[in-house]
């Protein structure tokens with residue numbers, strides 16, 4: 001049986017699910033798309049090609065192999081987007097929580113049943129239907145669980161709002177000993193530069209005590225400030241709206257001192273290296289056009 005273990009974003013990775021871009025399906029219509037950046041590239045006639053995205057994900061698979069990480073891939077569903085494994089479920093401590101994801105993405109979970117079947121069934125949790133939640137919004141951090149949410153009354157108007165208050169409460173009930181801290185995120189259905197689709201689109205811890213953050217991704221400045229104080233200003237790499245749009249906070253940690261990052265993020269990568277973090281560079285520029293990046297395409301199962 002697989003012994004799940006996730007306490008944070010950065011401990012040494014042992015096992016992970018990495019999404020697939022195979023049989024990604026035809027270019028979606030604007031109505032079919034569910035994030036503003038994809039819509040932008042559909043309109044421009046520049047939606048990413050499957051063959052290029054497969055190659056990009058192979059670069060990540062190769063880095064993970066180099067670090068002896070066990071890599072599981074979803075089984076292929078014909079003509080279905082399965083790149084962003086992060087959102088379909090997530091692990092906190094020894095529990096796997098099945099996400100109640102956007103209906104457009106509901107089938108993605110079937111493709112990882114063969115992995116879920118290796119887990120202790122007692123540790124596989126399905127939340128009530130009224131709890132919307134996606135893994136991109138969930139970050140265990142030691143005693144804390146950080147959760148991106150949207151508290152607006154107009155929640156249902158936003159296809160970009162993926163985690164609701166009911167889910168935040170449900171997570172607190174499952175982990176009563178943890179401090180659940182939720183963050184109200186800025187949502188836009190039509191402007192990707194003003195849309196924090198998930199918490200990992202505007203924030204992520206990295207290294208021992210550092211974090212990447214975009215202020216305007218947070219609707220409540222006090223919540224952004226709370227994070228800055230928590231990590232300490234000197235440990236923060238601030239990104240602007242353009243950098244959020246490029247998905248600069250969405251790198252992926254293999255360990256406290258090893259990250260996978262996009263070669264395009266020259267400023268961030270220099271900063272990381274200046275703090276003695278090894279940066280394994282890949283190019284994820286085509287996948288970035290779907291408003292997701294490295295963290296979004298991975299679902300960690302075991303960290304040491």
Ligand SMILES: NC(=[NH2+])NCCC[C@H](N)C(=O)O
Pocket residue numbers: 034035038084086087135136137197198200201290291292293295296
């Ligand atoms: N964890 C993430 N940030 N995932 C990004 C998912 C992107 C995908 N296009 C969606 O809208 O669902």
